[in-house]
Amino acid sequence: MNRTTLSLFAGTAALAAVTAFAAAAPPPASGAVPRAAARLPVERTSLVCPAPSGSDLAETTYTSFTPVTKGAASGGGARLQAAGVQDAGGGKGKKAGKPVLTPKAPGSPATGDTSGGDAPALVGTADGSLAPGWTVQETTEVSAGTGRGLLGVACAGADTDFWFPGASTAAGRxxxxxxTNPDDSAAVVDIELYGKDGAIKAPLGENLTVDPGTSDAILLPTLTEERQAGLTVHVSVRGGRVGAAVQALDDKAGGDWLAPAAEPAGSLVLPGIPKDATDVRLIAFTPGDDDADLKIRLASPDGLITPAGNETVHVKAGMTASVGLGDVTRGEPGSLVLTPADQAVPVVAALQVERGKGDKRETAFIPATAAVGTRATAAGNGAKDTTLALTAPGGTATVKVTASAGSEGGTPATKTYTIKSGTTQDVDAPVPTGLKGTYALTVEPVSGGPVHASRTLTGAGTAFTVQTLPTDHGLVSVPQTEEDLSIVQK
Known part of the structure; x- marks a missing residue:
């Protein structure tokens, strides 16, 4: 039997199947309104966590949490385990067989820990009931040396494009x-650097290969001879996917993780500057061909205000702008809101924030972040070391915040808050009754305008770290489909 005959039989069978289905379920009448896409829980989530520290004094805790999601699949599981380490010759280290942690069920945090400077990057996957909104927090305490203090990062999914305003190759940093490449094929990556005068030559950052299932840490000063503070790093993936984060360590001012900034946009929100911040610096970059002029406003507890002497910032195309804002919060919590002064030009931005003074300074970063969306979660909270900041830049919003059970015991608790338009509030977040261990906070807007959020953890002295709370991607839009007989007539 030749291919023409096979194709004819296949087409006839397809037509018969479609016709039979149409007879059983006739299409809607002409002019009927199409059904909206359904929002359904995701069935699989993958995350990567960077290697926490090179310090022998590092103590790292991982906390995993999945919110209970209506309609989620039953069963499933989740696990975090070590990625391989890529050496200078492109070789791959061994994977640890034992998972760092293994979550049991939605609604209950799971924890794991490690110590020293040899802890590897982690790769994790959750499916079934543990997939929707799966969140993992990596928190590290370093008691002394470069980058001492509290370093925190929310483990994130792999992607192909990342912006990091606020990195540095200056002396002392x-x-x-x-x-980290979680996949089974190699990823090819370019690292581009942009300073105050534009692109910086960094040929060693081009065409980098990250082998399957491995992680690599590239020291920025090895890519260029330029020594500048306030750089923007662009990680662009030519092939494959990676997870990416910048670890910024200072000899005198502690350090933290710099998470990727929100995608370039004309208006940006950088939420949750601590009320006791002693120094705040804005770093912004526009990747396009047009300059950007931005209005700078602070969303305070009483509304939007313009910082005296820093009403606007001019960002030249392809160049990184850095603006010192000092102690802009003046003892009150706040969020920075950037909007176009004229035409909207896409920009990326982050804040470098310090607490303390002199040799007791500590540093954290707040990248611009997307709104919470349907839901966001921050894991790894303690009863007395957590501050949740909520801001509603464009309209009053009602927000529900739920504290999960504790990792070792406790009963969940929920509170609802109203955030007035243009304000930032450090809310009195709920704590599980009878808390033992750590817990997670889940933020869900109920009504009103968009909400942006961040969570601050504090440690000994002035040590702190800030994580922003964009959507947890627990739900995905699934389009409604209808049969269409016209396709077999073409």
Whole structure:
């Protein structure tokens, strides 16, 4: 039997199947309104966590949490385990067989810990009931040395494009770009640097290969001889996917993780500057061909105000702008809101924030972040070391916040808050009754305008770390489909 005959039989069978289905379920009448896409729980989530620290004094805790999601699949599981380590010759280290943690069920945090400077990057996957909104927090305490203090990062999914305003190659800073490839094929990556005068030559950052299932940490000063503070790092993936984060370590001012900034946009929100911040610096970059002029406003507890002497910032195309805002919050919590002064030009931005003074300074970063959306979660909270900041830049919003059960015991608790338009509030977040261990906070807007959020953890002295709370991607839009007989007539 030749291919023409097979194709004819296949087409006839397809037509018969479609016709039979149409007879059983006739299409809607002409002019009927199409059904909206359904929002359904995701069935699989993958995350990567960067290697936490090179310090022998590092103590790291991982906390995993999945919110209970209506309609989620039953069963499933989740696990975090070590990625391989890529050496200078492109070789791959061994994977640890034992998972760092293994979550049991939605609604209950799971924890794991490690110590020392040899802890690897982690790769994790959750499916079934544990997939929708799966969140993992990596928190590290370093008691002394470069980058001492509290370092925190929310483990994130792999992607192909990342922006990091706020990195540095200046003396006194030791910044690494961590790249982790969770997939079964190699990823090819370019690292581009942009300073105050534009693109910086960094040929060693081109065409980097990250082997399957491995992680690599690239020291920024090895890519260029330029020594500048306030750089923008662009990680662009030519092939494959990676997870990416920048570890920024300072000899005198502690350090933290710099998470990727929100995608370039004309208006940006950088939420949750601590009320006791002693110094705040804005770093912004526009990747396009047009300059950007931005209005700078602070969303305070009483509304939007313009910082005296820093009403606007001019960002030249392809160049990084840096603006010192000092102690802009003046003892009150706040969020920075950037909007176009004229035409909207896409920009990326982050804040470098310090607490304390002199040799007791500590540093954290707040990248611009998307609104919470349907839901966002922050894991790894303690009863007395957590501050939740909520801001509603464009309209009053009602927000529900739920504290999960504790990792070792406790009963969930929920509170609802109203955030007035243009304000930031450090809310009195709920704590589980009878808390033992750590817990998670889940933020869900109920009504009103968009809400942006961040969570601050504090440690000994002035040590702190800030994580923003964009959507947890627990739900995905699934389009409604209808049969269409016209396709077999073409």
């Amino acid at each position: 030791t910044d690494y770009v961590h790249l």
